[in-house]
């Protein structure tokens with residue numbers, strides 16, 4: 001495992017698609033290579049922070065009702 | 079009656095909508111309105127545009143549902159209609175049209191500062207969120223859409239690929255490059271906290 005391969009596998013690592021052997025190799029490399037360890041931690045934290053950048057909104061029940069009424073009218077008048 | 083509809087698959091509901099079944103349409107709206115709204119909102123950053131897009135998307139569903147030959151692809155078709163409507167809005171408003179130069183993609187800077195150990199109040203501050211949001215908005219259009227769909231809204235790679243008409247590897251490579259750009263922006267931003275702690279940079 002070298003640094004280039006290591007960083008190329010970060011994405012698959014987060015997707016949980018790597019074999020156990022490869023995960024061990026990757027962890028082993030990161031335990032010895034400070035640069036890749038930091039790179040991986042900040043890469044995965046970037047993904048985590050992106051997830052929190054927006055709070056999911058809910059469309060209000062009234063708006064859904066209004067939309068549904070409009071759509072049903074349109075559907076039946078086709 | 080809605081109890082039995084709840085158990086129907088999307089494909090079964092779509093077949094009923096093709097037969098002008100308004101209850102099936104209601105169920106589809108209930109199932110997907112929040113997803114469509116959030117995706118439109120995150121792509122446009124405009125709540126009233128997102129509402130209009132949501133309405134436009136479902137009107138398109140009614141108008142074009144007959145052209146959807148494989149009912150199982152309903153969800154990705156819906157997301158494709160949503161992203162296209164959002165792009166239409168962004169073009170009209172000329173929002174986020176600045177493309178970063180190739181230099182911005184250069185991610186060779188050595189990541190020597192470990193900001194992952196910073197406390198949550200710094201990592202999750204309003205300021206760091208807005209730095210990240212601005213960085214997402216400055217990504218090239220398709221990359222920005224992919225990052226929003228995957229990392230902000232939690233869509234699957236396959237759903238994103240089908241919605242955008244790209245291959246899964248193409249989605250993954252843009253996602254990875256996008257994340258590298260965001261990571262670098264955050265590294266630059268958080269670096270000021272390494273100075274404060276007296277560490278050598």
Ligand SMILES: [Zn+2]
Pocket residue numbers: 002003004006029033035036037
């Ligand atoms: Zn390394």
